[in-house]
Amino acid sequence: MIARRFRIPRRTWGLALLGALLSFAPALAWAAETQVAVAANFTEPAKEIAQAFKARTGDTAILSFGSSGQFYAQMTKGAPFEVFLSADAERPAKIEQDGLAVAGTRFTYAIGRLVLYSKMPGLVDATGAVLKVGKFAKLSIADPSAAPYGAAAVQTMARLGVYDALKPKLVIGSSITQAYQFVDTGAAELGFVALSQVIDVKGGSRWRVPAADHAPIDQQAILLKTGQANPAAKAFLAFLKGPQAVAIIRKYGYDVR
Incomplete structure (x- = not known):
């Protein structure tokens, strides 16, 4: 008995492919990314938090690491960061006073040791x-x-x-x-x-070092105006406050209020 070869009409194949692409369209439409400036001391927890954030939301936090003072200087010169995770409270407060951040979005995400x-x-x-x-x-x-x-x-x-x-x-x-x-x-x-x-x-x-031997290292985060219209930037800050991120932060030895 000779097996017959069946051909799928090109029109049917094309419709199937279109249907498959459309089924992924919502995910593609909603996936976004945000540019995040992260204090160097927070490198490892930030990487882990970004992975958890992507797994939960599908969005990507693109992380850049450096000193808080250097980031502040770059932001005042137009660096395209959307979220700032500083190692102190001073720089986020300054960037807010400079009118480069969204008022009311600043909060302490970790207390360093x-x-x-x-x-x-x-x-x-x-x-x-x-x-x-x-x-x-x-x-x-x-x-x-x-x-x-x-x-x-x-x-x-x-x-x-x-x-x-x-x-x-x-x-x-x-x-x-x-x-x-x-x-x-x-x-x-x-x-x-x-x-x-x-x-x-x-x-x-x-x-x-005992905490009493120096000023508190209150590490604050803030939403920059460059990220005000980006849902992924807002979502990342919201995730940073959540239980999954807080557990990661504590794991690396930080205190959380």
């Missing part, structure tokens, strides 16, 4: 007394003029009465990411970093 960290076991003690002893050549911090964690490091050293003595030993990173890299590569024996950067790092030694 500062850590004195070294890859060398035993170098950093449980009270930070190593800073007074000073038996090291280099201490890394983020640029205090641009990075809130750097400012908190300076405040901590000043409170301990060691800032002037340690000034010659400071290695300044452009962001908290670079401050950590100096320690990780051995360019500095120890450094002030964000807890989120070392929370999963095994070994070494560290001192979690």
Whole structure:
């Protein structure tokens, strides 16, 4: 018996393809993206939150990482960011006062914790007394003029009465990411970093700086006017306040109000 070959008429095939494309049209129409400026200390949680956001909404948060001060300067010069996740409350407040953000959208999404960290076991003690002893050549911090964690490091050293003595030993990173890299590569024996950067790092030694030793690191987010008409930008900020994002934020060692 000879099997017959059946041909689907081109017109029928074309209608089927059109139907398949139309079935995906709503998803394609609703999928969107938003440009998000993220403080360097929040790199890993932001990546995880963006993945969860996409899985939930289909929208994409395109993340850029850097120091809060640098982002502020870029935004005042027209950088096309739509959402700003700062490492402090000062820059979002300034950008709002400058008229570049949507009033009433600013909120604290995380409270950062500062850590004195070294890859060398035993170098950093449980009270930070190593800073007074000073038996090291280099201490890394983020640029205090641009990075809130750097400012908190300076405040901590000043409170301990060691800032002037340690000034010659400071290695300044452009962001908290670079401050950590100096320690990780051995360019500095120890450094002030964000807890989120070392929370999963095994070994070494560290001192979690008491919150009372520096001004609170209230990390605030705000919707920029460039994102006012973008539903994805608004949706990302709403997601950041939700339980799924909050769980991720807490996992990385941040406090949440």
